[in-house]
Amino acid sequence: MMTLLVAEHTSTALASSTLSALTAAHQIGHDVHVLVAGNNIAAVADAAARLSGVSKVICADAGCYEHALAESMGDLIVHLSEHYSHIIAPSNSESKDFMPRVAALLDVGQVSDICAVLSAEQFKRPIYAGNAIATVTVLDDKKVITVRASAFDRTTQQSAQACEIESVDFSVENRLSCWQSDDITASTRPDLASASRIVSGGRGVGSGANFALVEALADKLGAxxxxxxxxxxxxxxxxxxxxxxxxxxxxPDLYMAFGISGAIQHLAGMKDSKVIVAVNKDEDAPIFQVADYGLVGDLFVVLPEMTSKL
Incomplete structure (x- = not known):
């Protein structure tokens, strides 16, 4: 049996989360096929075909897949699922929509947000906001899995020769949902999900105008x-x-937290950072329990001083 990896992409390039999910797919141990679905995605399919360890790319190029709606993607993946024992995707807002539909149509359970692969049937995933790690054994014939990208290194090696790209002529008439609009914020800074350095602010920053102090330090660090x-x-x-x-x-390699107390909800999203720096005027703030470096101080003094010295 084989593994089908559903690629996340921007219609012009593969997302870094796909490279992390590919690492998880390799650890499962089967041949890996990559599904690239979207509209006008030839360049993405070509990039996927050059990735090391990918034996086939399946390209579903049609307008109905442009926005990765659950109904369209779910039907496509189920249509392709016959020869695959594992169907995996990076955990993101789109896969959280269509992967549960895939699991339901296949009448199997889903394992969400895995952070480690122990075997082809056994995985680890965080529960209770990351305060505990559950070991899950999957007995279903088909395993439907989403991958926490931050838990796996990215597969960046390229093959000397691109693998086969197979075009799939399968379109879905979706009458249940439709795309309305995307509200995308343009930024010259690195993408938050894949950045190697992040500067964050919390309630202690005080206002939107004061967030300029956080942004100034981020710009100095390229964060x-x-x-x-x-x-x-x-x-x-x-x-x-x-x-x-x-x-x-x-x-990221570096996570800097200013005016963030460290509620469980926030820690669940950043505590795996390699180096955590926290600045807070409350010496009992929970963020200091996970920080590698902590400074009890006024962020309105510390932030400008840090920025000026870089």
């Missing part, structure tokens, strides 16, 4: 900007910058 849920709920920044259980799960 992405993040925020706690409290900062997002207060309207300081848009919700696409939220880090946490209900936001983005990140694991």
């Amino acid at each position: 992405a900007v993040g925020a706690s849920r409290a900062a997002v709920d207060a309207g300081f920044v848009s919700n696409d910058l939220q880090v946490g259980q209900t936001g983005k799960i990140v694991a």
Whole structure:
């Protein structure tokens, strides 16, 4: 049997989360086929075909797959599922929509957000906001799995020769849902989900205007900007910058937290960062329990000083 990896992409390039999910697929141990579904995605399929360890790319190029709606993607994946023992995808807002539909149509359970592969049938996944790790054994003939990208290294090796690209002529007439619009914030900073350095602010920053201090340090470091849920709920920044259980799960080389107390919801999204630096005026803030370096101080003094010395 083989593994089918559903690629995340931007219609022009593969997302870094796909490379992490490919590492998980290799650890399962089967031949890996990559499904690239979307509209005008020839360049993405070509890039996937050059990845090391991919034996076939399946290209579903049709307008009905452009926005990865659950009904269209679910029917496509089930149509292709016969010869696959494992169907995996990076855990993201799109796969959280269509992968449960795939599992339901196949009448199997889903294992969500795995962070380790123990065998082809056994996986680890976080529960209770990451405070415990469950070991899950899957007995279904077909395993439907989403992968926590931050838990796996990215497969970046290229094959000397591109593998076969098979075009699939299968379209779905979706009458249950339709795409309305995307509200995308343009930014010259690194993508939050894949950045190697992140500077985040919380409720302690005080206002949206004060977030300029966080952004200034991020720009000096070439870092992405993040925020706690409290900062997002207060309207300081848009919700696409939220880090946490209900936001983005990140694991950068450096995570700097300013004015973030360290609620469980936030820690679940960043505690796997390699180095955590926390600045908070409350010496009992929970963020200091996971921080590698902690400074009890006023962020309105510390942030400008850090920025000026870089």
